[in-house]
Amino acid sequence: MTGLAEGAAVVAPAGSPAAWAWLMAVVPLVSAAVLLLVGRRLGRAAPWVAILSAGFSLTLAVWAAVWLAGREAAERTVVHTVATWLPAGELEVDWAVLVDPLAVAMSLLVTGVGLLIHVYSLGYMEHDSDIPRFFAYLNLFLGSMLVLVLGESLLTLFVGWELVGLCSYLLIGFWFDERPNASAAKKAFVINRVGDVGFMIAMFLLFGAIGSLSLVEVLPAAEGLAGGTLVAVGLLLLLGATGKSAQIPLFVWLPDAMAGPTPVSALIHAATMVTAGVYLIARMSPLYVQIPEIGLVVAAVGAATALVAALIAVAQNDIKRVLAYSTVSQLGYMFMAVGVGAYSAGIFPLLTHGFFKALLFLAAGSVMHAMADRGDIREMGGLLRDLPITGGTAAIGTLAIAGFPLTAGFFSKEEILAAVADTAGGEVILAIGLVVALLTAFYMARWFALVFLGPRRFEELDHPPHPHESPLSMTLPLVLLAVASLGGGVLNLDPETGVLAGWLAPSVVAFEQTAAIIGHGLLEAIAIVLALVGLAAGVLLFRAGPREVSASAAPAVRFAQDAFRVDELYRAAIITPGHWLAVGLTWFDERGIDGAVNGAGRATSGLATAGARLQTGFVRSYALAVLIGTVLLIAGLVGVWMAAGDGIVLTGGW
């Protein structure tokens, strides 16, 4: 079992990086605030404030990693409480930091890729009018992601969870002048919120059962939970994860998120934020390991998403949307891994994917930068000659993502497939995994071929851009990421004995083999063959430019291009009925309740006017009324006397 599961959390010794770890998150947050408040006055220095704070976080992360590595495996789960946060009645939640191998690995990825993208943004956002605001949001994101990753209790994790949602809202809608960007941002936030509701309800259940939300208490108590709660929490956390990591059913926001600047897509929608879902499930491994059937559900969701996204990616024509669907697909892979219980095998691709997907996005950014922000790959082609570095690094990225042997992608994908193959009931998922491997290689090769190879189609455009290589500040990160994509495999050559597996042991539950659907060697061979076939097909087919779609295939391609019309489905199934419900309620509110209230008002005034009509103004009708009164009175008196039986004694004793 892992350190946390046995409750072996150690209080951080004073002065140790773990004790300062919370600064890792706070410094970027503070610098974001500073940039937002006085950014404009800082002028050119603004980006550097952001870069410095990102650098500071990276150094602190590295220091923590080194420090943690120095400790024995058992004592690598270190907790440091900064302050009490929410002492609401029975709920006790503190601002506390959990520094353990998983958290440190994630923070390294976040700060590392983050810093590179900060540097990249220097060049990319050069002529943008609102630089301080952009870098403030980037820093805000960095801080929030670190809060998420380092959070000691589920609630602090949730704080980071929603704050990154806010940052993605702000960054997707960064160029809010165009309406589509703004609505894409809103769509992202709302759909993330749907996922967050699942997360919150899971927290309620856990708090109800365990009485605390701090991971140090929740994870050890995971075994004791009742079956029903476990299943419910498992599914709800899955719902939360699908929201954040763009899995079925909540993946529709990621493709639209491409409306944001490319560095944002690279950092948030490829490397870091979208992996939060995988991190959450990995973090809750002690819980998921109790419910293997729910694990299979997670894996199934991952496989389905991977397949669907891969199919859609094949038909996309925008340089960034292909990558977006590719991200969704690769995340599906990671869900498959953590689903079947291979948590370290899930985190490994998380890191490698972070490298090569960020690389691909930055390359795409560099291409768009050169092509005056045009994104349609059908109008590109032959850019290798004009953008050698970008082209080269993009090639490495493509090979890595396709799982070309010895690249980082190869190792991570192979481990996932191996883990799935060793899980009972994983046959279908394995098959899908292999198909997706082929598709991935194919659409990435297509992407590469259309952009960098073949005839230079952009020259026939009315005023053709003349592409030139991006400045060093953009190409340097590309090169670094390319190196990481190639060398990344070193991190975890073998699922059991790899460096990463060992490193993550205290944080996540180890993988138990429950079946052997296919031998690892054979599996590896098949994977390599599929990768090569996919790559070759992609390059050969699209080297000469985009291919005409045959009449019979046209509807299928159109369906794929429209992303299986999932958006329209949601609009019809949820948005329109919701709209009409709201309209109905508003009508009910204005006519119904208000109607009743005003009705009461009108009724009283109606009564009043009716009463007033009695005042005819004729003196004689008043006299008549008086007369009626007198007659009734006297008749009454007479009646009373009669009843009294003593007749009318007027004269007698009164």
Place this chain on the structure above:
Amino acid sequence: MTPVLAQATEGGAAELWTFIIVGAVALGSAFGLILMRNAVHAALMLVLNFLAIAVLYAVLQAQFLAVIQLIVYAGAIVVLFLFVLMLLGVSREDSLTARVPGQKTMASVLGVLLFVSLAAATAGPFLGDASVCGSEEALTGTGDGVPCLGLAAVNAAEGNLRGLGFLLFTDYVWAFEVTAVLLVIAAIGAIVLGRRQEDPSELVEPGSTVLPARRGSGSAATEPGAGPTDADEGAATETSEATPSEGEERT
């Protein structure tokens, strides 16, 4: 006291007959009053009614009241009515059509109802033989009904007038004084209401026969109240005499 009156009060057949005749006259004149189209005729009917009641007073041994009735009511009040009638010249036919539908039928039904209940309320116990004032059943208390002793004895002692006077100035002296004051106030009231704004243009040289045309009031003096003048023409001529309301609250 005239012998006829004295004789009538002794009871016996004479009283019955006088009651029947005078009662009929009173009722007839009352109906006349409410049914006559012409207001002046109605006033005359009223006079007749007052006379009949005066006789009844006499029969009921209230001789002083009978005289007062004649002087005050028949003499002064009705004359005043006639005077006003003539002054305002409203002796034209007063159409009986009431504005409020069903007013007449409703009124008469109510009148009957009122009559029945009043009669039952007041006259109930006094219909028996003993109630014949001065009759021996009353004195011996044998007949049914409430005995009516009659005022013979009382009047006999000092006479009706002296008895009344005596009472007036002992038990009811305060009431008497108050009524005196009341009369004075009434007189002043009538003068004030009757006052007209002394408008210089209206000063009439003594002896000229032409009445100055009242400013804006459509010289009411000559204009016969031809038929029911519609309300707005009348209302429009808000004559200056209407006492201007002092410092009316600005709304």
Place this chain on the structure above:
Amino acid sequence: MSVPAGYYLILAAALFSIGAVGVLIRRSVIVMFMCVELMLNSVNLTLVTFARINASLDGQVLAFFVIVVAAAEVTVGLALIVNLFRLRASTDADQVGALRA
């Protein structure tokens, strides 16, 4: 055979009712006013009858006061009617509808 006091009371009641009806029916204010006088008289008659029944002059004193008050009332009433006439140039009770709601 003489008249029991009750007959006078019935007569008075009749006169009173006729007066009341008169007030309701007639549209001319003056006639209404006369009917009121008639009603007052019928009340006087009742008072006098009871004075006789109870063999005390109090009834008559009261009737006397009623007459005095009636006189005062007539003076003021008629003055009002004259004023009314100046305002509306008519004595029709229905013209005076200012109180209409």
Place this chain on the structure above:
Amino acid sequence: MADVPLLTLLLAVPAAVALLIAVMPREAVRPIRSVAMAGSLVTLGVAVAVLAAFEVGQPGFQLEEEVAWIPQWGISYRLGVDGISLLLVALTAFFMPLVVLAAWHQHERAKGFFVALMAMGAAMLGVFLALDLILFYVLFEAMLVPMYALIGIWGGKQRRYAAIKFFLYTLVGGLLMLVAILYLYWSAGAQSFDYDVLRGLELTGTEQLWLFLAFFAAFGIKVPIFPFHTWLPDAHTEAPTVGSVILAAVLLKIGGYGFLRFSLPYFPEATISLAPWMLGLGVIGVLYGALVAMMQRDIKRLIAYSSVSHLGFVVLGAFALNQTGAAGSVVQMVNHGLSTGALFLLVGFLYDRTHERAIAEYSGIMRVTPVFGGLFLITAMSSLALPGLNGFTGEFPILLGTFAAVPLAGIAATLGVILAAIYLLWAYQRMFHGPVEGRAVGLTDLTPREIGVVAPIVVLMVAIGLYPGPLYDRVNPTVEVLVEEVVAVAEGADVATVDQTGDPAAGSDAPIELDAPAGSDLDSADDDDEDEEVSR
């Protein structure tokens, strides 16, 4: 410092200032508003003194003051503050200077305006401090007059309709409550309207039910709870900016406060039997308010309906009958006051510039006025309970408590969080994003004064969001005692009349005999004056 009658001072200062302004000449606008500002700042100072003097761990009433007001009927002028009312008093005092600053350029009948404002402050503070039911009722109704004036005189086009609707709605509720109070008074037999005396009554189940419903009428309308909410949007759209801010920030809290102060402790059995219904109404309020808010074309109506939704959460927290929920609802009342108060202030500034409230008329404001856009975004985020800002610190415990009480209600209410995001961001997007068009063209950004009004609120929002500890430390003890008491009834234990005033040993507990000078003109005078001169 201990013997200074802080609570009476807290009440007397704004009332005295209102009186002072009332006698100042009408055209002296500048001195009037500076007196008003000085008065509100002094009140804030006194409030800070109260906060300082408040012992944190104590559940019972503190800083009590009691003076016999009408001894024949057992009515006394008794003030006290405990965990529940402390924060709301602080919130009111906090808002008064801001509101005065926001109304700095109020020239149209400025004198009446500031008199109403100050009187409003005094009445609101009084309501939260009153520990005598009649004093509570008098101040509960006294608040109506200045608010009615604020909406009726300085309001928008349909102000008369909105003012009357607001007035009648609250008045009817108040009268039903009065009936209940009188019933309590007679059934008490102790001839006293004192809070503790009437609290320890042995009431039968049906009695409690009817009395609860009577109190519910008054507080339900004030919250406002679902069917009785239609006065709020009209009152908000027609009220002047400052009126809306006070209405949203403080006035609506009296409903929630009333439930916790009166309904729960006085009628435990009825509370327990009606709790599911109240949770249902709360959930409806949350979802209904949010759904209808989406459809509003006028930004102020949208925020008004968002208030209905947020205060639905407060009701949920109060009737979840567990400590987390109740503590959450008290803090949520403060949070809602801050976020919605700020929203109305910002919308008010926009309205001052364009006199236009329709959302569709604006586009791209963020580009033209970034500061305004930024502040609005932060406030909107706080309003939709983004963690890290104050909204979340109130809403999460409430949802937790509600889920613990009735899981289904908890889940349904959590959906409200999504709807909140939808209607707020949708409105934000339509007004602030997109190309610069419509009324957004030529907008001037916030002036330093305006920023000065909203800045303290935003700072407080972030502070409470990151560190709500101090708030909860003060609320938890009182709420713990309250919930234990109500729950104890549920488990059949008889109503142990918990000695509310804490053990007598704790120093300053004996009610401080006010050394009132002859005729105690200070406090009783200002109570009556402030009612009477306001209505002039």
